[in-house]
Amino acid sequence: MIHKLSVLPISIFLVIxxxxxxxxxxxxxxxxxxxxxxxxxxxxxxxxxxxxxxxxTDLLGExxxxxxxxxxxYGCSIEHDFIMDINSKKTIKIYGLNYxxxxxxxxxxxxxxxxxxxxxxFDDTGSIAIDFxxxxxxxxxxxxxxxxxxHKHIGPxxxxxxxxIILPVIEK
Amino acid sequence: xxxxxxxxxxxxxxxxxLCMFSVIFFKKYVGINSRYTFCKIISLTISxxxxxxxxxxxxxxxxxxxxxxxxANNSNISLDTIYKFSAVxxxxxxxxxxxxxxxxxxxxxxxxxxxxxxxxxxxxxxSIMGILILFFxxxxxxxxxxxxxxxxxxxxxxxxxxxxQDPGLIIHPPMxxxxxxxxxxxxxxxxxxxxxGHINTEWISWLRKWVVTxxxxxxxxxxxxxxxxxxxxGWGGWWFWDxxxxxxxMPWLAITALLxxxxxxxxxxxxxxxxxxxxxxxxxxxLLGAFLVRSGILVSVHAFxxxxxxxxxxxxxxxxxIGLSLALYFLKSKLLISNNQYSxxxxxFILLLNNLFLTITTFxxxxxTLYPLITSSLDLGKISVGAPYFNFIFSALMLPIVFLMSxxxxxxxxxxxxxxxxxxxxxxxxxxxxxxxxxxxxYLQSDIFVVFLALSLAIFTIFSSSIKILQFxxxxxxxxxxxxxxxxxxxxVSNIFAHIGIGVLIIGITMSNYYSIQKEVVMKKxxxxxxxxxxxxxxxxxxxxxxxxxSQVGIFDAYKNNNYLISFFPEKRTYNxxxxxxxxxxxxxxxxxxxxxxxxxxxxxxxxxxxxxxKPYIQLLWYGVGLMILGxxxxxxxxxxxxxxK
Numbered sequence: 001m002i003h004k005l006s007v008l009p010i011s012i013f014l015v016i017x018x019x020x021x022x023x024x025x026x027x028x029x030x031x032x033x034x035x036x037x038x039x040x041x042x043x044x045x046x047x048x049x050x051x052x053x054x055x056x057t058d059l060l061g062e063x064x065x066x067x068x069x070x071x072x073x074y075g076c077s078i079e080h081d082f083i084m085d086i087n088s089k090k091t092i093k094i095y096g097l098n099y100x101x102x103x104x105x106x107x108x109x110x111x112x113x114x115x116x117x118x119x120x121x122f123d124d125t126g127s128i129a130i131d132f133x134x135x136x137x138x139x140x141x142x143x144x145x146x147x148x149x150x151h152k153h154i155g156p157x158x159x160x161x162x163x164x165i166i167l168p169v170i171e172k
Numbered sequence: 173x174x175x176x177x178x179x180x181x182x183x184x185x186x187x188x189x190l191c192m193f194s195v196i197f198f199k200k201y202v203g204i205n206s207r208y209t210f211c212k213i214i215s216l217t218i219s220x221x222x223x224x225x226x227x228x229x230x231x232x233x234x235x236x237x238x239x240x241x242x243x244a245n246n247s248n249i250s251l252d253t254i255y256k257f258s259a260v261x262x263x264x265x266x267x268x269x270x271x272x273x274x275x276x277x278x279x280x281x282x283x284x285x286x287x288x289x290x291x292x293x294x295x296x297x298x299s300i301m302g303i304l305i306l307f308f309x310x311x312x313x314x315x316x317x318x319x320x321x322x323x324x325x326x327x328x329x330x331x332x333x334x335x336x337q338d339p340g341l342i343i344h345p346p347m348x349x350x351x352x353x354x355x356x357x358x359x360x361x362x363x364x365x366x367x368x369g370h371i372n373t374e375w376i377s378w379l380r381k382w383v384v385t386x387x388x389x390x391x392x393x394x395x396x397x398x399x400x401x402x403x404x405x406g407w408g409g410w411w412f413w414d415x416x417x418x419x420x421x422m423p424w425l426a427i428t429a430l431l432x433x434x435x436x437x438x439x440x441x442x443x444x445x446x447x448x449x450x451x452x453x454x455x456x457x458x459l460l461g462a463f464l465v466r467s468g469i470l471v472s473v474h475a476f477x478x479x480x481x482x483x484x485x486x487x488x489x490x491x492x493x494i495g496l497s498l499a500l501y502f503l504k505s506k507l508l509i510s511n512n513q514y515s516x517x518x519x520x521f522i523l524l525l526n527n528l529f530l531t532i533t534t535f536x537x538x539x540x541t542l543y544p545l546i547t548s549s550l551d552l553g554k555i556s557v558g559a560p561y562f563n564f565i566f567s568a569l570m571l572p573i574v575f576l577m578s579x580x581x582x583x584x585x586x587x588x589x590x591x592x593x594x595x596x597x598x599x600x601x602x603x604x605x606x607x608x609x610x611x612x613x614x615y616l617q618s619d620i621f622v623v624f625l626a627l628s629l630a631i632f633t634i635f636s637s638s639i640k641i642l643q644f645x646x647x648x649x650x651x652x653x654x655x656x657x658x659x660x661x662x663x664x665v666s667n668i669f670a671h672i673g674i675g676v677l678i679i680g681i682t683m684s685n686y687y688s689i690q691k692e693v694v695m696k697k698x699x700x701x702x703x704x705x706x707x708x709x710x711x712x713x714x715x716x717x718x719x720x721x722x723s724q725v726g727i728f729d730a731y732k733n734n735n736y737l738i739s740f741f742p743e744k745r746t747y748n749x750x751x752x753x754x755x756x757x758x759x760x761x762x763x764x765x766x767x768x769x770x771x772x773x774x775x776x777x778x779x780x781x782x783x784x785x786x787k788p789y790i791q792l793l794w795y796g797v798g799l800m801i802l803g804x805x806x807x808x809x810x811x812x813x814x815x816x817x818k
Contacts, residue, residue: 010502
């Protein structure tokens with residue numbers, strides 16, 4: 001009395017279920033950026049302090065870190081001391097992307113905590129961050145001298161990140 | 173107080189829904205009439221109790237009772253009253269409460285609107301509703317309780333997410349939920365029918381109204397979400413193929429397919445077990461959507477509070493409910509196969525093709541949405557599928573459906589005279605192609621083939637549908653036009669409206685996608701920018717203080733041929749509590765175009781980055797959706813039979 005094809009729906013369902021269960025135990029934030037190996041998206045904005053125009057071409061010519069942060073973001077204050085450390089080593093330039101922030105709040109925050117950034121792109125609407133595929137602050141992109149994205153890290157960066165990701169690139 | 177009463181009411185409701193479910197086991201021991209009355213009263217009581225708990229939560233919001241964690245996290249003293257109310261469903265806990273409220277109301281409507289349905293089917297439907305309600309209530313009580321306390325009690329709340337402080341979002345979630353949850357009715361119907369092992373066409377025509385109703389709500393809900401994105405996000409886009417959007421779109425596609433297969437099942441007693449399967453599928457996709465949104469398993473731009481533990485709970489429930497119903501389908505669906513034959517030249521065959529394409533589309537979107545999960549489980553690396561995949565797949569599968577639409581309208585049940593059909597529609601298609609060709613060559617001066625294809629099909633659909641209805645009016649022979657319009661059978665009016673709506677929608681999507689002009693410019697005071705035929709002058713920026721935000725309002729005057737047209741006042745708002753910055757674009761709409769002005773960053777010396785978009789015919793998108801909804805409403809409220817027609 002059983003129709004042959006009627007086994008199909010439940011089989012498909014079980015397969016989908018397998019993927020759903022296996023996906024549940026994995027961290028979705030580990031999905032790498034589709035930007036890796038590709039040039040940074042074009043953008044044009046102003047710098048946080050000087051309000052000068054800054055575009056993606058201004059950053060070309062050397063390997064740098066692009067750190068996405070905001071004064072409102074808790075994770076950013078955790079990683080901030082470490083970013084100051086990296087900057088004091090003078091091994092790599094760090095740019096900031098100030099994400100969904102207010103200018104005075106951001107400036108205030110940096111004046112209190114110190115400013116490790118060579119220059120800061122001001123992105124109050126978050127539209128540049130959207131092009132970068134930012135899920136939320138903090139995030140850090142490692143970008144080479146030709147403006148190609150080499151690595152993306154979600155969440156606060158730390159010593160392990162510096163040793164594993166940044167050092168090999170600098171030493172090359 | 174509110175915490176205790178709220179928890180008490182929800183626990184009582186959970187117990188009652190367990191009672192309602194258990195009725196299914198008492199078939200042999202209790203008479204049908206008492207079981208029926210019992211279920212009817214219980215379902216009404218549950219929906220009343222949940223409504224009371226919902227009102228309690230709303231009361232807590234309106235009186236700023238920050239002793240509730242949920243209120244403290246999502247409201248603020250200075251929030252506008254209307255947003256205090258909509259904050260009730262602004263975050264996870266409250267939206268699940270809204271979900272279960274809607275579910276219980278749908279359930280209690282089943283016996284009230286049961287008309288001629290046999291009581292045993294209604295009882296089974298309600299029992300299964302009981303287990304669904306029980307699940308959501310236990311979910312609320314154990315892992316997402318909006319009545320949880322917070323200590324110490326904060327003096328002020330953390331405010332509602334500013335993104336949600338928008339009129340569009342007051343009604344978007346309730347509409348969407350009514351639609352989403354409405355898919356539970358065909359689901360419990362399908363399970364009840366499988367349990368009973370037989371079906372009849374009167375039941376199907378009864379079910380059709382329910383399905384159309386939830387289709388209408390789902391359509392309204394999805395389009396409101398789109399409309400909100402267009403107005404609020406300041407990107408000028410209205411659909412992003414985000415996992416959360418897909419989660420609402422897949423049930424829509426499935427329920428659209430269901431709507432069509434129900435017609436065939438009702439009129440011809442065909443595809444009945446396919447219809448039953450689709451009913452299960454539609455609800456499964458709704459639950460899957462809830463799971464995807466709540467579990468954080470996929471990364472989405474929609475910032476919901478995600479929690480894998482909640483995800484696990486929904487997933488376990490989903491596997492149980494869907495697994496069991498599909499197993500039941502596997503065992504029992506053979507009982508429902510009819511021996512009716514159909515020919516390749518019939519309406520039912522075209523509707524079968526429609527179902528085939530809609531199902532394939534649904535699965536392609538499901539595949540795209542789950543792709544990151546699949547590849548990562550199989551260790552193929554993590555790959556995300558983006559908008560290009562969805563756009564391509566979706567348009568490639570939609571165009572044949574749209575092409576078939578006109579044929580479905582003109583063909584007849586059982587057997588159609590194809591040579592007559594092709595002659596008639598071929599001519600219409602030819603005219604449509606010519607018109608679009610002339611329009612594109614001489615007026616638009618563009619030769620994009622996809623646009624040509626899409627526009628031709630859209631015009632073809634609009635023509636063929638309108639002519640069908642005009643023909644009907646003409647044949648009815650009534651001298652009074654108004655009278656003859658009202659004498660049209662509602663099923664016809666409803667399908668013609670919906671299909672013209674699709675045509676209009678396609679024109680809107682195609683034109684605005686391919687011919688939008690976008691300018692991102694730096695403007696100083698009194699400088700001008702010309703976009704298409706309109707020049708826009710930047711007058712200045714003034715500050716505005718509101719209850720819970722401060723904003724900078726740009727003033728722009730638009731001129732057309734040196735005549736003043738209109739002023740634009742785009743805003744940049746900074747919300748006091750969460751310090752978010754929101755862009756409020758200013759939009760001027762006419763039938764043929766939208767001009768969209770959004771304020772970007774302020775630069776030194778009084779100049780601003782300004783984004784200006786010119787979007788041709790984007791209004792047609794909303795008109796098209798409006799027509800589809802109107803069509804659906806005709807389907808719900810109109811008369812079914814061909815009466816008063818000569």
